[in-house]
Amino acid sequence: MTDFREDGAAALEWAARYLERLPELPVLAQVKPGELTAQLPESAPEEPETFADVLHDLEELLLPALTNWQSPRFFSYFAVTSSEPAILAELLAATLNQVAIAWRASPASTELELVVADWVRQLLGLPDGWHGHIEDTASTSTLAALIVARHVTGRNVVVCSEHAHSSVEKDARMLGMELRKVPVDDELRMRVDGYDLDDVAAVVATVGTTSFASVDPVRELAERARAAGAWVHVDAAYAGSSWICEEERWSADGVALADSLTVNPHKWLLVPMDCSLVWTARPDEWREAFSLVPEYLRTSDDAYALSEYGPALGRRFRSLKLWAVLRCYGAQRLRAIVREHIRLADLFAGWVEESLGWELVAPQRFSLVCFRRVGTDEDNERLLERANASGEIFITHTKLDGRYVLRLAVGNARTTEADVRRAWDVLNKEAER
Template identity: 40%
Template structure:
């Protein structure tokens, strides 16, 4: 393909994308293919010669598309959203066309300086105070890894990267069982070992980390000769929206001199609405905070904003400056490759800039408030319907429920969930609460309406009745 061919196919791709989104409600949300179906339809060997673009496009529609779960479907109520507002898709089109590698200021000054500006816009939008500085990471997993590496280096007086962990005391990091498994992976990659991720019991309706138990665990570790390094708290945990008492966690962290990271990957987007900020009261005292505009705000994946009270600690942990990466003759610049694990960086700031300008904070607030209201309404309707139990009440737009059975609740609800997803009109997932399987609902699709959530009620109750 040359650029003249691209002109033709680019227009066709834009038309296809608009038609695809216009017809999403007519498609099953989750892919309805059997394992291996797509693989078996693909040639075993790559083509030796060029193929016609029309042939490639036809195979895309006939082979690939039926095997896709439609994350932009307005009735996608599973996991958390991975929204892509149209304006964000358009921005990514430009990013792909420019195809810049934005690792350093000099490799694309505008990319670096726009990232600085939009991160500060987001800081203001979610209510973090002046003094926090932001960087765009690919995902919350990477931001959490950055935080764990910083915890490690601070605890080891910045000698871990140089001397390694051999001969050092066992470093300990503290969290509840409600945090995302990306925390476990960060502990693995940082070389700390999963046995040194200390799970603190939770309490209360928000399933918050018990601050007294946290304090006792740290004291016990110090007495055993271990080295406490940091605490990871969460706001809006993935399973059921668990939210730690951030202020209480910070009291312990400050008394113990520990680095703190707050994972608000999903719920952080809701903090653009001032009325929801009580969920993370005390966050301004954290060292590191992460939230994902690519989840609930509509910035196409991947786009994670990572805020730091003192970015110097992160840079000291990650920065490497060989001669070929130095920028000479420019003082006071920021090279964001020193703030993240990968050296290479995409121009992620552009889609966030387009998104905020095209919708405005008030437009984004309206969307989030609607999702919260619709989820609360659905939970109330299910609770009032015979045979249903709300297991965890709505935390923002997320709640869990189950359908009661005469015996074997677990098999009954797993079967109900399978029937719902095979039906195709909506998509839900499961989790476990206190060991028991429950069905999980969250409203967050960018194009969802109140009618889409009403369809969820109809599907759930219709298939539950048929399943009795």
């Protein structure tokens, strides 16, 4: 059983110590599949254990099996941060356990979600009047957008770039919609013509593709799609947060023409999983696609239910952590962090560019560097494996035209220039071995 105050203090102490120890912990979990399972009991205990037992096993058993996403030398996928204000807000959200199925079920959660979605809309320079709410992930945000697109157009085809995130394909598959992938130009941008849009329900444009952070020509795509009566959805799950800085808004060109947009604060706005914002310029049609209020949820008050805007009925109090971050950092500090990440990525790209034996393989965008060691794909694959096995850094790969590409993504608020320098040193040391 637990003594809430005493165990709470111990849990907070463990959390604070964990954050302090991050620079020393291996970034990638250094365990084999099944190693943890073998150490855990096969069934749940009959008799209660203490929370101290749980914390003990967290330290002894789970910690070695953690890939430390909070590490300043986590450069994989898109690197993320769970900031201290957001961690505390998660504790409070679980304490309050608001299940915002309808306005009266949680006026605070319902209204705060709308307010913070609107705060972020303003910070990113998005159009007035857009309706925003929070889904768990961009996969769900895009799923919702495709549901609305089909509802509005009565069509069943989705078009996206060959480099769009796999969630677009998965969402289309789950909905039984046909997906057409469009090739890219030499800057890895989705081509605007060469294909028909007559029967298309949704065109999904990406700002900041997962592999290369490339930016589709949203304006041209949106203009064409609108003329053809298709819904325009923009996936800016990663890069959208950069619009908090005015100088990054070049990549938002044309986004104001979109029907919907998703940006993940759980990627680059210091909020832990899960928090995906989705806005729409057409809230009435969006709501029409989802609204289904059963008798047992009907109320006499002028209810506004966010469950009428997406697939889920029950909703977590996700806005609390985003609210805490926006308030405790303030827009200026958030801008400074995003700018620093972009600077660090540029710095790393510069080292790659000026060093013999290394090459950049995609135009430099945001805080992601795509590069490779001059040599074979196997050389690069082995290099990545060795660098990750060192525990010092964690990077991932992708492929471009069949060639193996290394990716270094800067996105953790604790990452410093020294961490990026260490990544470069580790890669060079492993490459020379």
